[in-house]
Amino acid sequence: MNMKKMLSLILALMLALCLCACGGGDTSTDAETEEETTGQEAETPETDEAEEPEASEGLNEGDEGDGPAELQAGLIDVTIPEGMSYQVDTYYISEDDPLFGSVRFNLYKADGAVIGKLAATTQNMVGSMEEAVQNTIDLRNLDTYSNGASYEMGDTMTLGGLTYQTLSTTSEFGTNYYCVTYVTRGDGDSDGLKIELSLMDEVMTPDDPMVAELLNSLSVVMAE
Numbered sequence: 001m002n003m004k005k006m007l008s009l010i011l012a013l014m015l016a017l018c019l020c021a022c023g024g025g026d027t028s029t030d031a032e033t034e035e036e037t038t039g040q041e042a043e044t045p046e047t048d049e050a051e052e053p054e055a056s057e058g059l060n061e062g063d064e065g066d067g068p069a070e071l072q073a074g075l076i077d078v079t080i081p082e083g084m085s086y087q088v089d090t091y092y093i094s095e096d097d098p099l100f101g102s103v104r105f106n107l108y109k110a111d112g113a114v115i116g117k118l119a120a121t122t123q124n125m126v127g128s129m130e131e132a133v134q135n136t137i138d139l140r141n142l143d144t145y146s147n148g149a150s151y152e153m154g155d156t157m158t159l160g161g162l163t164y165q166t167l168s169t170t171s172e173f174g175t176n177y178y179c180v181t182y183v184t185r186g187d188g189d190s191d192g193l194k195i196e197l198s199l200m201d202e203v204m205t206p207d208d209p210m211v212a213e214l215l216n217s218l219s220v221v222m223a224e
Contacts, residue, residue, distance in 0.1 A: 060091060075103055077218070086106065100123075101122060102122070103121075118214070127192055129163075129182045133165050133167065164180060179215065186224075
């Protein structure tokens with residue numbers, strides 16, 4: 001073999017060795033990158049969950065909030081549904097008798113429209129469902145029509161285990177609806193509890209789904 005061929009062969013071998021060294025230099029890095037990628041857990045997309053009601057921690061007159069909200073109001077527990085807002089208009093529970101007092105909430109739609117009021121009281125001196133309904137009529141002078149108003153009895157409806165008598169009133173100011181019930185709360189109850197939901201006709205009527213949701217959530221605090 002002459003000198004030129006020998007030099008060519010040596011150069012070819014050196015070139016091959018260089019190419020092998022360059023090609024294998026990133027092998028470990030690629031393997032580590034692939035291992036890190038496959039080792040990562042796939043991120044789970046967040047899903048929308050139904051908004052849980054926020055429970056009240058004691059109430060005071062003037063307190064307000066948006067539904068859904070669980071209100072523990074001494075005489076009753078009730079959940080204000082989503083799409084409805086509330087303001088505590090009256091909150092009085094006797095220190096001597098936790099079953100005696102009055103609570104009343106002003107109710108609004110999310111757009112600010114006045115829905116009406118939800119009230120529970122032992123202070124109206126009633127002792128039966130019939131007396132509770134008559135009390136609603138008497139408080140508005142409907143029997144005498146002295147304010148130009150009239151009333152009409154509606155259907156009864158049972159929601160949340162309580163039966164409500166509905167009635168409507170008509171006056172120069174429009175039509176209002178009332179859902180009224182009376183509850184005795186056990187042997188330790190000497191007063192009984194009247195519950196009344198009043199509604200503005202142009203905003204909400206007793207057959208509105210939001211009324212059913214509200215009254216289905218309502219429970220009475222019973223005597224021990």
